[in-house]
Amino acid sequence: MNITSTDISLNRRNLLLGAGALGATGLLTGCLGTGGSGQSQPASSGSGASGGLVTLQNSQSDPKPKEALETLIGDYPGEAEINTVATEQFRAQLSTYLTSSNPPDVLTWYAGSVSRNYAAEGLLLDLSDLWSDGGVCANFPDALRELSTDESGKQIFVPTNYYWWSVFYKKSAFEEWGVEPPQSWDDFLALCEELKGRGVTPLANGIGASPWMASGWFDYLNLRINGAQYHRELLAGEHAFTDPEVEAVLEEYAKLIPFFDPNMASLSYQEAVTPMVQNKSAMYLVGAFVTQFFPEDQREDVDFFSVPTIDPNVPSAEEAPTEGYFAAAGTDNPQGTMELLTYLASPESQQTFIDISASSNLPTHPDVDTSNFSPLVQKGIELLQNTEEITQFFNRDSSDALQATADDALTRFLANPSDIPEILANWQAAAERVWNQ
Known part of the structure; x- marks a missing residue:
């Protein structure tokens, strides 16, 4: 590995289905989190994933989330590399990334309308297999499935955290x-x-x-x-x-x-x-x-x-904005891409991210350990449980x-x-x- 149309309406009951997973003492960065850019760095090698080298283009450039993702890529038992850029630069270049003749395989970004818009242009890989029986997202709440589904009914996003x-x-x-x-x-x-x-x-x-x-x-x-x-x-x-x-x-x-x-x-x-x-x-x-x-x-x-x-x-x-990953339809390594996404969405990876990133977001996998939730996060869970409607954020709902x-x-x-x-x-x-x- 190297470290280099209208939105779906969500209510609190659907979003918090399986709420035992919802909360943590720390998680991913902010709504559009900006920060310094990062460069590729070497990490330990390993064996495992059979699809070959996979690239992750990362917008999570605040120091702690960046460290968390670099740690995950460093521990990945296959070939992967990560490149981090500041979020505003990432946003400006995202269409270019996705339309490139050699696009990054996996990209951090946001669920909802913003992902559906790219999917409607044919730029995102179909990730439905990850949501089918036995897939890493199979037991995620129904509202997260809806939020990760494009207008044709395919799942095109893997959510790994959200926050209030x-x-x-x-x-x-x-x-x-x-x-x-x-x-x-x-x-x-x-x-x-x-x-x-x-x-x-x-x-x-x-x-x-x-x-x-x-x-x-x-x-x-x-x-x-x-x-x-x-x-x-x-x-x-x-x-x-x-x-x-x-x-x-x-x-x-x-x-x-x-x-x-x-x-x-x-x-x-x-x-x-x-x-x-x-x-x-x-x-x-x-x-x-x-x-x-x-x-x-x-x-x-x-x-x-x-x-x-x-x-x-x-x-x-x-x-309650939701974040995670989508993949470029133009990837030349779909197998390795699906393997990396499975790894990043696993409860172990989400827990690692929680432990390192030091913010107060909520994981999506129902098997993430919730035993050390802080009082602040417990209060955040209660807030979302008791509201009648949940939206994302301006760009994510548009x-x-x-x-x-x-x-x-x-x-x-x-x-x-x-x-x-x-x-x-x-x-x-x-x-x-x-x-x-």
Whole structure:
């Protein structure tokens, strides 16, 4: 080995089928996790897989997840190599990877619409055998099977982890400031006002190298104001970004802008954690992968609360993005590709990843050891069990191309929210170009 159309609607019962597997003290990196690029490095050789050399193109470039995948490839009993690049570079080059005359065999990416879009172009290998009786994914929850299935009914994705989004904070900081997690949206806005009055930045964020982070609050406000069904339909092109429903979302979003870190446009999502570590900022809407960026001695201090309800008539919803692997249809080594995917999706490999990657995600294999789940992860499981609807994230419920339109529109909005109708008109025009491709 070398180390070198509309989305499926998921409810909590389907997603958590076989919930004994759902949780861990640490797992894969964030929603789109960025970081430094990595180069191929040598690892121990071995024998086993009969399909020959297999290449893994890896977007998980944060140090701990990268180390975890390098360890797995180093321990693989066949011939495999891994190449790691920063996620934004990976995203920009993904179509090129898949259409190359010599594509990587296996690639890390995301389940849902974003995978189905590539499958619809004929770019992904049929992985249905891995989901059939005796396959490594045969006993995965039905909702994960649906999320990994293309429009023709083939499975084209192997999910290995997912995680929840919430508003994360430090318990000791809240205690020091004499505040508590809010119970309502009005409480949340009042808490932001109070913290700002004390000289504390209420809301951390990092949209510099990771502009997709601006979609986190958009998603949640749309879920809280208009509901998950409208949100999914909007991202599928069944509604317009110029709708009054979307304008209402940005009007609510604008209320938060005075509370964000004024340096957020120069920070990545990882760097946005530093002011929280220093008690200079208080709360961060982000995925559970955020725990890996806190010092080890602060991780048990991290807690979270769900974005509070805005309209009690709207069903509850949470985001639980799912990650894993797909394979290039153009691989010249389909046998070795299937063997590597079987290895990566096995309970042993998922457990190894859990032990090394140091974030707080949930494994997908029902045989992963759950005995050492942290209280934070147990609380995350409970959150997903008790919500009425589950979505993924903006690009995963739409496409990587539509995410680019959101990045542009929402970063412009955060910099200057004075003309919401114009921002939405430009967003709709850009979205129509994507939908009409």
